[in-house]
Each structure stands twice: as C-alpha cells, then as structure tokens.
Amino acid sequence: MFSLINPDGTVVDRLPVTLEEMRALYADMVEARTYDQKCMAMQRQGRLATYAPFEGQEAAQIGAAAALRSDDWVAGTYRDAALMWRAGYPWDLLIAGRTGDERGGKAPEGVNVLPPSITVGGHMIHAVGLAWAERLQGSDRVALTSFGDGATSEGDFHEAMNFAAVFTTPTVFLCQNNQFAISYPRSEQTRATSIAAKADGYGMPGVEVDGNDVAAVLVAVREAAESARHGGGPSLIEAVTYRLGPHTTSDDPTRYRDEAEAEEWRERDPLIRIRMLLEKAGGWNPKWQEDLETRASNAIEAAVATAEALPLPTVDEMFERMFAEPTSSLRQQLDEADT
Amino acid sequence: MSVMTLAQALNGALDTALDADDRVVLLGEDIGRTGGVFRITDGLLEKYGENRVFDTPVAESGLVGAAFGMAIAGLRPVVEIQFLGFSYPAYDQVINHVARIRNRSAHRFTAPMVIRIPYGGGIGAAEHHSESTEAIYTHIPGIKVVVPSTPHDAKGLLLEAIEDPDPVIFLEPIRLYRAVKEEIPDIYFTEEIGPARVERMGKDITLISWGAMMKETRAAASVLDEHGVSAEVLDLRTLSPLDAAGIVASAEKTGRVVVIHEAPRMGGLGGEIAAVIQEQALYSLLGPVRRVTGWDTVFPLKRSEGHYLPSVERILQAAEETLEN
Numbered sequence: 001m002f003s004l005i006n007p008d009g010t011v012v013d014r015l016p017v018t019l020e021e022m023r024a025l026y027a028d029m030v031e032a033r034t035y036d037q038k039c040m041a042m043q044r045q046g047r048l049a050t051y052a053p054f055e056g057q058e059a060a061q062i063g064a065a066a067a068l069r070s071d072d073w074v075a076g077t078y079r080d081a082a083l084m085w086r087a088g089y090p091w092d093l094l095i096a097g098r099t100g101d102e103r104g105g106k107a108p109e110g111v112n113v114l115p116p117s118i119t120v121g122g123h124m125i126h127a128v129g130l131a132w133a134e135r136l137q138g139s140d141r142v143a144l145t146s147f148g149d150g151a152t153s154e155g156d157f158h159e160a161m162n163f164a165a166v167f168t169t170p171t172v173f174l175c176q177n178n179q180f181a182i183s184y185p186r187s188e189q190t191r192a193t194s195i196a197a198k199a200d201g202y203g204m205p206g207v208e209v210d211g212n213d214v215a216a217v218l219v220a221v222r223e224a225a226e227s228a229r230h231g232g233g234p235s236l237i238e239a240v241t242y243r244l245g246p247h248t249t250s251d252d253p254t255r256y257r258d259e260a261e262a263e264e265w266r267e268r269d270p271l272i273r274i275r276m277l278l279e280k281a282g283g284w285n286p287k288w289q290e291d292l293e294t295r296a297s298n299a300i301e302a303a304v305a306t307a308e309a310l311p312l313p314t315v316d317e318m319f320e321r322m323f324a325e326p327t328s329s330l331r332q333q334l335d336e337a338d339t
Numbered sequence: 340m341s342v343m344t345l346a347q348a349l350n351g352a353l354d355t356a357l358d359a360d361d362r363v364v365l366l367g368e369d370i371g372r373t374g375g376v377f378r379i380t381d382g383l384l385e386k387y388g389e390n391r392v393f394d395t396p397v398a399e400s401g402l403v404g405a406a407f408g409m410a411i412a413g414l415r416p417v418v419e420i421q422f423l424g425f426s427y428p429a430y431d432q433v434i435n436h437v438a439r440i441r442n443r444s445a446h447r448f449t450a451p452m453v454i455r456i457p458y459g460g461g462i463g464a465a466e467h468h469s470e471s472t473e474a475i476y477t478h479i480p481g482i483k484v485v486v487p488s489t490p491h492d493a494k495g496l497l498l499e500a501i502e503d504p505d506p507v508i509f510l511e512p513i514r515l516y517r518a519v520k521e522e523i524p525d526i527y528f529t530e531e532i533g534p535a536r537v538e539r540m541g542k543d544i545t546l547i548s549w550g551a552m553m554k555e556t557r558a559a560a561s562v563l564d565e566h567g568v569s570a571e572v573l574d575l576r577t578l579s580p581l582d583a584a585g586i587v588a589s590a591e592k593t594g595r596v597v598v599i600h601e602a603p604r605m606g607g608l609g610g611e612i613a614a615v616i617q618e619q620a621l622y623s624l625l626g627p628v629r630r631v632t633g634w635d636t637v638f639p640l641k642r643s644e645g646h647y648l649p650s651v652e653r654i655l656q657a658a659e660e661t662l663e664n
Contacts, residue, residue: 119435122436125405130411323483
C-alpha cells in the first residue's frame with residue numbers, strides 16, 4: 001500500500017510535498033472536520049435532514065481534491081462534502097442542501113462539481129461522460145468520481161470502469177474504502193484481494209493508497225489526474241480508510257461493528273497524523289491550532305447563517321426547476337398548487 | 340423535397356443535425372459499422388468519423404449515463420437503444436439522473452440529450468423486442484416523450500428533440516419504419532414538441548392514437564367514412580407533456596372518443612387521456628370514452644401477435660359501441 005507518512009507522523013521515506021503545502025492541507029482538514037461536527041450537532045437539533053458524516057475520511061477527500069485543477073469535474077456522493085468543498089463548492093450551499101433545499105445543489109458558475117449522488121453507484125459513469133466530452137471538445141479537464149467500497153459491487157461500477165478504459169477517457173476513479181457499506185463489511189463485499197486490484201481486469205492502473213495519509217492521497221491522485229490530462233486514460237485509486245462515525249444520523253454502528261476496531265482506527269486519525277508530522281517539522285504549535293479552529297468555526301458559522309437565512313422555497317420554484325420552460329401542464333398544476 | 344420512409348427521414352434528421360451542430364454526437368450499440376440494427380444511422384460513421392459516431396460496449400446503463408455526463412459537459416448526445424425492452428437496464432439513469440439533474444442542481448447543470456428507442460410489435464420478433472411500455476416513461480417528471488408516426492414528423496420532431504434544452508425519449512415505431520412514405524423537405528426543419536396533430540378533421544367521433552397504431556387508426560377512420568361517419572383523427576406525437584387542450588377540444592367537438600394504443604391497458608396512457616376528458620369535457624360527451632389497447636398480457640411471440648395487437652376491427656367495434664349512445 002502506497003503511503004508517505006506513517007501513523008506516528010514520521011515520514012516513510014521522502015515526502016514530495018512541502019511543509020507549507022502540508023500546513024495548508026492540515027488547515028483544510030481542520031475546517032472540514034469542523035463542518036462535519038457542526039452538521040452532526042445541527043441534525044441532532046433538528047436543523048438538518050439526515051446527515052452522512054465523513055469523520056475519518058478527511059485525508060482521502062481533501063488530498064484528492066487538492067490534486068485537481070480548479071476547473072476539473074467532480075462527481076461524488078452524499079459523504080463527500082469535504083471533497084466537494086475543497087474542489088470549490090461553498091459550505092453554505094452544502095448546508096442548504098442538507099437542510100432540504102434544492103438551491104443547495106446549484107454549484108456556482110465555474111465550479112464543476114455535480115450535486116452529490118444519493119443512489120449508490122449511478123454517478124461513476126457520469127464522470128466518464130464528462131471527461132469524454134471534455135476530451136472531444138479539445139479541453140484537458142479531467143473528471144474525478146468518488147464512491148465507496150459498497151458501490152464497487154454495483155453493476156454500474158463495471159460499466160463505468162469498462163467505458164472509461166475502452167474510450168481512454170480522462171477519468172479518475174477514487175474509491176474511499178471506508179470498510180462498511182452501511183453495515184456490510186468490506187471483507188464480505190468482494191473476494192478480490194483489494195478493490196484496486198479490480199482495475200487490472202479493465203486494463204487500467206489501480207493503486208492502493210493509505211487513505212488516512214493526506215500526502216499519499218494527494219500524490220496518487222495527482223499522478224492519476226495528470227496522466228489522464230495528458231492522454232494516459234483512466235485510473236482507479238483505492239484510498240483505504242475508515243468511517244469513524246455512523247453511516248448516517250439514522251444509523252447505529254454498534255449493531256454491526258466492533259468498537260475496539262473503531263478505536264484502533266481512531267488512533268490512526270488522519271488529522272492527528274499530520275499534526276504530529278508538522279510538529280516534528282516545527283510547523284505546528286498550539287496557538288496556530290487555536291487560530292485554525294477559530295477560523296474554521298467562524299467560516300462554518302457564517303455558512304450556517306447564510307444557509308439558514310434562505311427564505312422558504314416558493315411553490316413556483318418546484319415547478320420551474322423541471323424544464324428550461326415549464327410545460328403547459330406544469331403551469332396548470334402550478335395554478336392548482338398555488339391556490 | 341424527397342420521398343422518404345420514416346427510417347430514411349430519421350437518418351436524414353441525424354445527418355442534418357450532425358452537419359449543423361458540432362456538439363451533436365451519436366452513441367449506441369452497433370450504430371457505427373453496421374448502421375444500427377434498423378440501419379437508422381447508416382453511413383453516418385463514414386461521413387462524420389469516429390469522434391462523432393460511437394459504437395459502444397453492450398451496456399445500456401453505461402451508455403445513457405455516459406451520454407448524460409457528455410450532455411452536462413456541453414455536447415448534445417443522441418443515444419440509440421436497440422429496443423424498448425432493452426432500455427430497462429438504463430431506467431435508473433433515466434429516472435434518477437437524466438430526468439432530475441436540472442431540478443437537483445437548480446438549473447446549474449442540464450442534460451440536453453435524446454434517447455432514441457425503436458418500440459412496438461408486429462414484426463414477429465423475439466421476446467423483449469416488441470414492447471410498448473411508453474407509459475413507464477411518461478410517468479417520470481422531467482423528461483419528454485415523443486413518438487412520430489410519419490416521415491415528416493419523424494424528421495421535424497427528432498431535430499426539435501436534439502435542439503431541446505431538456506432530455507427527450509424519442510420512440511420510433513418499428514412497424515412503420517418502412518411502411519409509410521411521403522415527400523419531406525431535405526433541409527433542416529423542426530416540429531414543435533407538445534402539440535398533437537389533427538390528422539383528419541371530423542365531427543362525429545374522435546380517434547386518438549400515436550406511433551405504430553396510427554396505421555390501424557387511419558384505416559378505421561377511412562372505413563367509418565365509407566359508412567357515413569365522420570371521424571376526427573388525432574395523432575398525439577408527444578406523449579409527455581400531453582396535449583390536454585388538443586384532446587379536450589376534439590372531445591368537445593365530437594362528443595365521442597376512442598383511444599387506441601398498443602400498450603397494455605392497465606396504467607396505459609389511455610387511462611390518463613380518458614381522465615383528462617372526463618375532468619374537462621364531461622358535459623360534451625355523448626357516450627363513454629373507450630379504450631382499444633393491447634391486453635394485460637406479456638407481448639406474445641410471432642404466432643400470437645394477431646391475438647394481441649389492436650386491429651382495425653376492434654377499433655371499429657369500439658367506435659360502433661360509442662356511436663350507439
């Protein structure tokens with residue numbers, strides 16, 4: 001498994017990422033975790049609809065997004081808020097989406113991040129089409145799709161991987177293997193030795209990466225993205241990580257997983273690892289940590305305020321979002337609904 | 340102007356679209372080298388090259404999902420699925436993504452794409468090759484469903500569907516591919532998606548149909564005419580959105596309506612049409628709205644097709660019963 005930083009914060013061999021870059025990645029991970037914790041709390045307060053936390057997967061998501069160019073495409077899932085945010089999607093829209101407001105799905109112009117896919121697996125092929133279209137139109141944008149270990153059992157995974165390889169599309173497949181598809185463990189999901197190993201069957205490179213090592217994820221995804229950008233076709237990256245929280249706020253992980261195992265992974269927390277690395281390199285101190293947390297908290301609180309200040313959607317908007325121009329029957333139904 | 344079959348008109352429309360708009364690309368199984376199982380894309384790979392016309396692996400969900408991504412990224416893909424009965428693996432993509440991305444992204448991302456699907460029976464094909472399950476698509480918000488029955492409409496509606504900023508399912512009546520011919524313009528032209536076409540004016544009874552069943556419907560109208568009954572014939576052409584105003588106007592005019600479709604009766608579009616008429620034109624009706632449809636059976640194999648497909652006789656019988664009132 002490819003890794004650059006050991007769980008104790010020591011460098012495996014040589015770190016091809018500068019201290020400044022590592023500090024920036026760490027700051028982003030702190031901000032992402034602040035968001036995640038805030039959303040969990042807000043859901044418990046009844047301010048958000050169901051929430052799917054990504055705690056423990058910050059390195060996989062921040063590292064992957066940091067490897068992309070700002071105009072590249074991202075097609076992820078309901079657990080990819082950190083990935084989407086680092087790729088340019090604002091926190092306030094992510095929160096708006098979780099309050100149950102379609103306006104949260106509207107990425108700002110220039111941010112090529114699709115709203116998250118809620119059904120499992122159907123979106124991987126979208127990143128194939130996006131990347132394919134970019135290549136046909138003479139652009140060098142790539143598309144990254146993120147999905148979990150469970151999604152690799154869907155037939156859609158096969159179709160997406162096969163199409164991408166057959167048409168050499170500039171697509172990066174990022175599997176965040178967080179060990180569970182709700183309750184179903186990775187060990188039962190497939191008899192393959194690894195998810196990365198499946199790439200071989202499609203004729204594309206596959207690499208298993210320590211998903212809790214932000215530097216390793218960054219380097220691996222960057223290599224895959226740059227290869228794709230220069231005509232090298234698709235790659236599969238399996239970021240091996242662990243979902244520290246529940247599947248969603250409606251889930252109780254004690255029903256299906258050994259808490260001792262979860263504790264072990266807690267010790268491998270991706271944020272702690274980088275903090276130890278930075279500390280050893282003289283790039284971390286408690287004051288900076290405090291600053292980071294204050295800044296993150298301010299950013300998230302501001303985003304919450306923006307999202308919660310959105311007025312209730314009008315009935316018109318529901319009808320107007322269906323087509324470029326509402327059909328006559330929709331106009332008629334709007335009249336009915338609006339009285 | 341050239342005399343063309345419906346199949347030739349579709350080929351001409353795709354040719355015109357590829358020529359007029361660089362964003363148009365075609366994707367499908369066997370559409371390139373062989374020109375498609377019904378040869379609708381014949382010659383287009385040779386003419387436009389392998390960056391416009393793509394033969395793909397056999398994967399309907401992948402095909403539609405990839406085209407969806409292409410549409411979001413600025414292309415205008417036209418997908419061919421070989422038969423309506425083969426479209427079901429792609430149903431998830433159509434319902435959950437293609438029909439929803441505009442809503443999900445509040446207009447930021449859209450899927451201007453066309454999914455062409457030959458449909459219907461009457462050619463003695465193998466199982467799954469004769470489906471008329473249009474209603475499972477008309478039930479889905481966010482997608483338009485179009486079905487031409489003439490070469491002129493086939494070309495005009497297909498070009499309009501390709502121009503449409505939203506996704507369109509374009510159903511092609513297999514039985515009529517080469518059964519009808521007419522003179523149509525060689526140039527680029529479009530037909531509006533939405534309005535039904537009054538194909539024949541009448542005053543005593545309205546026959547409403549679309550696609551492949553228009554053949555039997557036209558024949559029935561001619562027989563009625565010979566018997567002194569003036570039948571109005573409505574070719575819906577667009578099944579979603581439904582032209583309720585056009586349907587109601589004709590029902591009010593004649594007071595008697597028969598809806599004819601090849602699809603099974605249960606949950607078929609005939610029920611929706613009858614409901615629209617009773618909601619909006621009940622007091623103009625002189626008798627109950629009748630449905631002549633396929634049965635609620637699996638579409639049969641070759642030797643039993645005659646038992647299943649609505650015939651001119653069945654349409655005439657329903658018309659007669661309606662006229663008795």
